[in-house]
Amino acid sequence: MREQERSLRSVPKTVFGLLIISLCCQIVWHQQLPPPSLEIQALASPPPATLLRLSSLGDSIVTAKILMLWIQAFDNQKGQFLTYSQLDYLALQQWLAEILSLDPGGQYPLLAASHLYSAVPDPVKQQQMLEFVYQQFFVDPARRWPWLTHAVIVAKHRLRNLPLALKYAQALATHTNPQMPRWAQEMQIFILEEMGEWQHAQVVIDEMLTSGQMIDPEDIEFLTQERNRLRNGSIEKNLK
Structure with a gap:
């Protein structure tokens, strides 16, 4: 048989009183709270590498992946999306280095x-x-x-720093x-050419051809043609 529901009148007045008091206290408490902070948190430097390894509990690769996900999500703070330019790049570089030390075979950093x-x-x-990639290479x-080949491209085309x-x-x-x-x-050959260092580029090609490492006939033919082109261009330049 279904139990009969009690009416509100049967609830003691003290219970209603306590409920009203608790609601009032909650309203007052919320009014005393400071407004939510929208201040952007700066990226702090990572803890010592030994501490990171201890906290990994023997699974440093998983820890490295978790830290990488955390770093990538750091630009989203309290609904605000930061640009990469707003990050502390020195701290960012330190974090990436620590992640690589935990997982040396990882490529994502x-x-x-x-x-x-x-x-x-x-x-x-x-x-x-770019310097970070260069050092880690x-x-x-x-x-x-x-990653260093991409750094060459960025330095040449974006920074225009030959x-x-x-x-x-x-x-x-x-x-x-x-x-x-x-x-x-062979990337250095074309950069030297663009810098006007044609003779230096020819020396590099000669060293590559005489090193004995070039065994592909197509590679040898390409470098030979490139050397001849640079040599002829250098002669024409000197005649002007």
């Missing part, structure tokens, strides 16, 4: 640095990210060369490996 964080309209911050050239692009291209050429394609090793 370098992809983010070379493609995302270098796309800001701030030449100083752009170069900060030497840790593992066999796997990190793609000496900087040449610096990155020369690092690629002096740290060749079987995984690196030939075009990545």
Whole structure:
């Protein structure tokens, strides 16, 4: 049999009184609260690497991926979307370095640095990210060369800094490996040509041809033609 519902009249008046008092207290308490802060939180420097490794509980790769997701979501704060230019790039660089130390085989921090964080309209911050990619390249050239080739392109076309692009291209050429394609090793030749260093470019080509590393007939033919073109152009330039 269904239990009969009690009417409101049967509820003691003290209960109603306590309910009204609690509602009033809640209203007063909310009025005393400070307005919600819309202040943007700055990106702080990461904790020591030893602390990050201890907190990973032996699974540093998972921790690295979680931290990378957190870094990428940092530009969304309390409904406000920050531009990358508003981030502290020194702290950002430190975080990316720590994430790579937790997962040395990970590629996403370098992809983010070379493609995302270098796309800001701030030449100083752009170069900060490119230098980060450049420094990290030497840790593992066999796997990190793609990000440095992109740094060459950014330095040349966005920053219009040919000496900087040449610096990155020369690092690629002096740290060749079987995984690196030939075009990545040849980038310095075209940068030298654009800088007007035609004779230097010819010397680089001669060194590549005489090193014994060139075994593909098409590569040899291409570099030979490029050397002859530069030589003829240099002669014509001197005759003018």
